[in-house]
Amino acid sequence: MSVAGEGAGVDTGTYRHAMGRLAKGVAVLTTTAGAQDHALTANSLTSVSLEPVLLLVCVETDARFHDAARESGVFGVSILAADQRALAAWFATPGRPLPGQMDRAPHHRAESGVALLDGCLATLECDVRDIHPAGDHSIFVGAVRAARLAADPKAALVHFRGQYSALT
Template sequence: MSIAEGEGVDTGTYRHVMGRLAKGVVVLTTTSSGQDHALTANSLTSVSLDPVLLLVCVETDARFHDAARESGVFGISILASDQRALASWFATPGRPLPGQMDRAPHHRGESGVALLDGSLATLECDVRDVHPAGDHAIFVAEVRAARLAADPKAALVHFRGQYSALA
């Protein structure tokens, strides 16, 4: 699969090319109007240490997008390899919002967002900026809390369209 110069980039080829980049898997969570919202993502990037900032990219059509903008806060659970089923569940389009967290053992962070038990690490973030970027938005957020799990496990990664473990 290659594209000749001047023809533009085929989106299918682009998707396969980006699939060759192994990425960690996270679940983003927020609470808006008393309802939990969650989303599986793999577009988490550290931005700055002073102040401590990160970014995540969220599809603008995702329910999480509007909920996170409204609440101004979100949580991040960095998934362990044994949390593959949760990654799949929170990546399922159209799943019902009420009760979606019932399948996921979790606790509430100081900000009130759900954080998944058994994750490798969790973060709680305040939204600083949201930048439109095609069919996604880039959320730049300031980290207000970061916690490491006491029991280090293998990480869940996404590579070539599939989940796998990285020890």
């Protein structure tokens, strides 16, 4: 539901910088649609519920991943370690070619067929449960069907003030 005047008077640059001061974990979301892998770097990921196990991710409606995840009904989440900064940057690159984009990232296939990155702190495999419009993004609610933890977790990759950093 949109309210008239919502956000009126808020400088979007200031808002963006304010939100950038909230340190966030970094993940790569993946899906496969039409035999093509789609992926993007995300830092708007959060747990929603333990019963049932649900998480949410916010995806820009213009992102290629958006329609691909809607079509496929599944997506993977790879929570990045600090040494995976280059992968975060690659999957955040707008307009990168779809064919071969996963060639830069060591990965394996989950049961659903989505790519999950190797060397991550954790991976999750989700079924799309709901999609809610929210401005220029959609909120995808995923029902987690599998969660795996790294045997020897390393430092986490975080995003703070527009930069990637390590959190130990």
